[in-house]
Amino acid sequence: MSDRRGRTFEKLLSPIRAGVHDLRNRVIMGSMHTRLETEANGIERQVAFYRERAHGEAAVIVTGGFSPNAEGMFDPEGPRLDDPQQALSLKPICDAVHQEGSLICAQICHAGRYAKFEGCVAPSPIRAPINPYSPREMSEQDILHTIEDFAQAALNAQSAGFDGVEIMGSEGYLINEFTVTHTNKREDKWGGSADNRHRFAVEIVRAVRDRCGPDLLVIYRISAADLVEGGAPAEEIAALARKIEAAGADILNTGIGWHEARVPTIAYPVPRGAWRKAAANVKAAVSIPVVASNRINTPEVAEDILASGDADMVSMARPFLADPHFVKKVREGRAHEINTCIACNQACLDFIFSDRPASCLVNPRAGREMEFRDTPSETPKKVAIVGGGAAGMATAAEAARLGHAVTLFEAENRLGGQLNLARAAPGKHEFDETLRYYTAQMDRHGVTLRLGCRATADDLAGFDHVVIASGVTPRIPDIPGIDHPKVATYAEILCGAREAGQTVAIMGAGGIGHDVAEFLVTHPAEANENAAFFDTWGVDGQFRNAGALAGDPLAAVPAKRKVVMLQRKTSKVGQGLGISTGWILRNALRKHGVETLAGVVYQRIDDGGLHVLSNGETKVIAADTIVLCTGQEPVRTLVEALAARGISATMIGGAAEAAELDALRAIDEGVRLAQSL
Numbered sequence: 001m002s003d004r005r006g007r008t009f010e011k012l013l014s015p016i017r018a019g020v021h022d023l024r025n026r027v028i029m030g031s032m033h034t035r036l037e038t039e040a041n042g043i044e045r046q047v048a049f050y051r052e053r054a055h056g057e058a059a060v061i062v063t064g065g066f067s068p069n070a071e072g073m074f075d076p077e078g079p080r081l082d083d084p085q086q087a088l089s090l091k092p093i094c095d096a097v098h099q100e101g102s103l104i105c106a107q108i109c110h111a112g113r114y115a116k117f118e119g120c121v122a123p124s125p126i127r128a129p130i131n132p133y134s135p136r137e138m139s140e141q142d143i144l145h146t147i148e149d150f151a152q153a154a155l156n157a158q159s160a161g162f163d164g165v166e167i168m169g170s171e172g173y174l175i176n177e178f179t180v181t182h183t184n185k186r187e188d189k190w191g192g193s194a195d196n197r198h199r200f201a202v203e204i205v206r207a208v209r210d211r212c213g214p215d216l217l218v219i220y221r222i223s224a225a226d227l228v229e230g231g232a233p234a235e236e237i238a239a240l241a242r243k244i245e246a247a248g249a250d251i252l253n254t255g256i257g258w259h260e261a262r263v264p265t266i267a268y269p270v271p272r273g274a275w276r277k278a279a280a281n282v283k284a285a286v287s288i289p290v291v292a293s294n295r296i297n298t299p300e301v302a303e304d305i306l307a308s309g310d311a312d313m314v315s316m317a318r319p320f321l322a323d324p325h326f327v328k329k330v331r332e333g334r335a336h337e338i339n340t341c342i343a344c345n346q347a348c349l350d351f352i353f354s355d356r357p358a359s360c361l362v363n364p365r366a367g368r369e370m371e372f373r374d375t376p377s378e379t380p381k382k383v384a385i386v387g388g389g390a391a392g393m394a395t396a397a398e399a400a401r402l403g404h405a406v407t408l409f410e411a412e413n414r415l416g417g418q419l420n421l422a423r424a425a426p427g428k429h430e431f432d433e434t435l436r437y438y439t440a441q442m443d444r445h446g447v448t449l450r451l452g453c454r455a456t457a458d459d460l461a462g463f464d465h466v467v468i469a470s471g472v473t474p475r476i477p478d479i480p481g482i483d484h485p486k487v488a489t490y491a492e493i494l495c496g497a498r499e500a501g502q503t504v505a506i507m508g509a510g511g512i513g514h515d516v517a518e519f520l521v522t523h524p525a526e527a528n529e530n531a532a533f534f535d536t537w538g539v540d541g542q543f544r545n546a547g548a549l550a551g552d553p554l555a556a557v558p559a560k561r562k563v564v565m566l567q568r569k570t571s572k573v574g575q576g577l578g579i580s581t582g583w584i585l586r587n588a589l590r591k592h593g594v595e596t597l598a599g600v601v602y603q604r605i606d607d608g609g610l611h612v613l614s615n616g617e618t619k620v621i622a623a624d625t626i627v628l629c630t631g632q633e634p635v636r637t638l639v640e641a642l643a644a645r646g647i648s649a650t651m652i653g654g655a656a657e658a659a660e661l662d663a664l665r666a667i668d669e670g671v672r673l674a675q676s677l
Contacts, residue, residue, distance in 0.1 A: 004335035009299050011306040013331055016313065018289050019250030021103065021163065021217050023313075026306055027327050028253065028291055029058040030317030031065060031107040031166060031221075032348070034367055035357040037079050041370075043089060045357075047096045048369040054100035056325035061102055062166045062219070062315075063093075065109030066157075068149040071121050072110030072174065081108060082149060087156035094161030105164040105219060106157040108150055112174030113183070114259060123178045123200075124185040130260045143190055143200060146174075151207035154216065164217025167204060169244075170255025175201050176223050179240060182230030182547070194236050202243045209248030217251070219291075220244045224254035224278035224543065227261035231547025238285035245286045253291040253315055254279045262553040263537045264584045266294050266318070268343040268427040271530050273301045278543040280310040291315045297322075297341045298433070299330050316341075318348055321360040321367070337440050339363055340433035346664050349580040362434055364668040372675055376403035381464035381677055384409065386455045386638060389417020390663045391653025392469035393438035394670030399677055400445035407448040407463075409455035415439065417471045418654065419663065424494040425515035426522045434663075457641040465677060466647055468639060469670065472632035472654035477507070481605030482628075490516050490629045501624020502561050505610045508629030509567035509596065511577060514585050516627055521559040521592040536591070559592040564621055566612065570599035597621075632658040 013025050036045045053061055066081040067073040073080060081087050090106075097104040113122035113135040121142060122135035138146070154165045169175040177183040178200040184191045190199055205220055212218075222241055226232055232240070241252055256275045257265035264270050272295050279292035292311035296302050302314045319326055323339040330338075339362050347359040347366075360366035380403045385392045388410030400406045414420070416435050423431035442449065453459070460466050474489040476482060490512050492498040500520055506513050523532070534541040538551030567573060573596040574586045589596075601613035609622040634655050642649050652673055653666035 004299065005333075007299070007335060009303045009330050009335065012299060012303045012314075013327075016289060019217050020214055021250070023059040023103070024101065025057065025059045025327055026313045027058050027302070028313055028315040029053050029061045029320045030253075030293060030315040031062040031168075032317045032321070032358065033064045033074075033352050035352055035355070036367060037064075038077065039357060043092055045367070045370060046093050049367055050093050050104065051096040051100060052324040052369055053320050054097040054102035054104075055328070056320070056323070057327040057331060058102055058320060059327075060164075060217070061097055061104045063104070063106050065107045065168060066153065068108050068110055068153040069146065071115070071119065072112070072146075072149075073115060073117075074111045075116045078111075081106060081153035081156050084156050084159065087160040091161045098161070103163040103217065105166050105217060106162045107166040107168055107221075108153050108157070109168035110146065110150075110174035112172075112177045114173060122174065122183060123191065124183060126183055126185070128172070128260055140188065140190070147200070147203050147207050150204045151211040154208040155211050158212050158216050164219060164250070165208065166219040166221055166253065167208065168221050169201050170221045170223035172226075172228070172258030172260060175204065176226070176258070179223070179236075180226060180230055180232050182226070182228050194239060198240050198243055201240065202247045205244050205247040205249050218249045219251040219253050220249040221253045221255045222282060223256075224282050225256050225275065225539075225548035227257040227263045227265070227539070227549065228547050229549065231258075231549070233546045234281050234544040237282065241282050241285045245288050249288065251289045251291060251313070252282055252286060254282055254293050254311075256294045262587065263539055266343060267345055267581045267584055268430055269533070269584055269588065270295045270343070270427075271533050272297060273305060274530050274533060276305050276310045277541070278548065279305075281543050283309070283311055289313055293317075295343065297343065297430075299326075299335050299338070318343070318360070321348055321358065322362050324366075337437070337444065339437045340430065342428075342430035342434060344430075344578075345580040346578055350578050353579040361664045362437070362667060364671050372671075377677065380404050382462070383407070383465045383467065383677065384455070384460050384463040385467045385469055386460070387417060387469035387471055387653070387655065388412070388415040388449075388451070389469060389471045389653065389666065390419055390434075391471075391655075391666035391670045392417070392467070393442065394667040395467055395469060395652065395674050396447045397438050397441035397445065398671045398674035400442065400447045402674060402677070404674075404677060406446075407450060408442070409450045409453050409459065411452070411454040413452045415449075415451070421491055421494040422515070422663065424496075424519060426518050428515070455638065457638065457645045457647065460638075460642065460647055461645065466642065466649040467673065468636065468649050468651045468655045469653045469666075470635040470638065470655045472658040473635055474628060475631040475633050475658075476628065477602065477630045479602050479604060484605045484626070486609075486623065487605060487626050487628060490627055493627055494519060498625075500561065500627065503623045504561055504563045504625045504627060505621045505623035506563060506565040506627045506629055507602065507610070508631070509565045509573045509598070510629065513565055513567070513629035514574060514577060514589065516629055517563050517565050517589050517594050518585065518592075520561050520563050521589070521594060523560060536588075554587060554591065556593060557591050559594075562593070564595045564597065564623070565589075566597045566600050566610075566621070568600060568602070573598050634658040
């Protein structure tokens with residue numbers, strides 16, 4: 001983490017030519033599925049969403065995927081571009097983006113065997129492990145019709161005002177399925193040799209260019225590392241890139257990993273810029289601009305990739321959820337004010353997978369732009385906030401931005417609260433950026449900080465509004481021996497106040513329990529260095545091997561300690577973790593030899609260890625250290641004292657409801673409360 005003041009980021013801000021278009025900088029806002037189109041006022045919400053990102057000066061904005069036909073939809077309600085009239089309904093989105101000076105491209109994506117309905121299609125009838133539906137093998141007529149559908153969809157997009165299209169050829173969707181032997185077992189001219197497997201992709205690009213002419217910006221998203229067995233080796237990827245360039249593409253954007261891959265690609269355990277060399281391999285093969293993508297979330301990382309020559313442009317998707325004004329802040333010398341994507345996936349991908357429109361943990365306004373205001377308060381108030389964790393900082397920053405006079409009291413000598421514990425978990429050091437952002441915002445908008453001050457009722461007298469954001473404290477269960485010297489709370493372990501022994505029992509297997517387990521078994525370098533990440537997950541760091549794999553992604557790796565994680569629930573351990581990240585954490589712990597035990601009854605703790613009842617049998621979990629991850633209690637010590645003084649207060653975050661370390665809810669509540677003052 002750096003302050004960024006004084007840096008110019010010249011390469012990032014420099015213009016570049018792509019086809020017949022001059023782009024104002026090197027930044028593409030990558031495609032994201034937002035589900036905004038499913039809302040009753042979908043067009044209006046999309047206009048607000050994309051306008052804000054264009055105002056933030058992304059050179060090119062790529063929409064979420066539109067199917068070229070009925071067979072290619074993600075689900076029966078998915079968006080399509082095969083109807084010219086439906087395409088024209090998107091014109092207000094294009095107009096809004098153009099008014100702010102950016103270009104906009106519609107992504108055309110055929111889901112292939114990932115489509116969630118009967119009748120999905122693929123080059124060969126091989127079911128995807130993440131989809132219950134088995135695909136039908138496409139006939140030659142199906143293939144030719146689909147090529148035509150891509151061309152017509154591109155023309156429909158062009159007629160609606162889009163400057164270009166991105167043809168989705170990566171992430172395991174239909175085009176990608178044709179290019180590799182993992183999913184293409186055909187023996188006709190669309191399978192077999194690399195030339196035959198590439199034919200479908202090349203013919204689609206050629207058809208789009210022929211149909212739409214030279215003015216359409218054509219981006220092809222190429223899979224630069226499939227991360228599945230039977231994926232493409234580097235020489236085939238380079239050959240495909242050259243063919244796509246010859247067929248008429250203006251830009252090659254790089255995609256990383258299939259959705260079924262057992263290697264994490266965009267979540268927080270992945271180091272920043274981990275995939276840049278995959279883009280560099282593609283760039284070495286062609287002369288058109290090549291885009292690096294995935295886990296590029298700061299201007300420093302982006303600038304380094306561009307300056308090194310690994311890529312000509314960078315694609316950032318979720319960073320524009322976190323901060324739509326990313327590029328504008330860089331240009332204005334305010335890069336230190338960027339609200340950084342922490343790659344948590346909690347409000348973007350996890351919302352999408354649970355049929356909710358995407359948003360962002362660190363920016364609740366994302367996808368909800370019409371629900372918030374930017375105009376200063378007409379009746380500024382004197383506001384006191386007790387607690388400098390996520391909820392308190394979010395409230396303070398937003399309230400001060402809207403013109404209120406804010407004083408924040410924090411009992412510790414530093415801001416962060418529970419974030420200081422969360423950021424200790426491997427990969428979650430990204431929360432450092434969240435702390436940096438809120439510190440910068442509170443400084444800019446004049447928040448008075450009272451650090452090292454445990455607020456009293458006297459301190460809070462005279463304020464117009466008091467907000468209690470005092471957070472949580474670990475819950476201590478009532479079992480014999482809970483005060484044994486072996487016992488430590490998760491807070492003591494994560495903050496470094498206690499050092500765990502070589503054998504550890506963790507009581508509780510929720511999100512905190514999993515974070516503590518990974519903290520205890522992972523060597524520090526594994527969370528931060530590319531080489532160690534690639535070794536852990538079996539990735540070829542040179543991206544030369546087939547599928548860029550160098551081993552089994554699930555193979556065991558050495559662990560620092562022996563850890564057993566227990567829970568009272570009889571359900572599967574880790575079942576309540578994030579939809580898109582839970583599998584990563586479960587696999588990481590399994591690789592490090594962490595044992596799990598569900599359905600236990602805690603009996604007592606003594607010198608022998610943790611005594612439990614499991615399946616009707618008493619067991620002793622021998623452990624040097626027993627870590628309590630048994631929930632939290634709200635900290636509300638001030639509430640009664642304030643009530644006695646007749647001072648009303650609003651409780652938010654953990655103080656209102658102690659549930660895990662829920663920064664998503666805390667920040668959302670803080671921002672919305674500030675808006676309501």
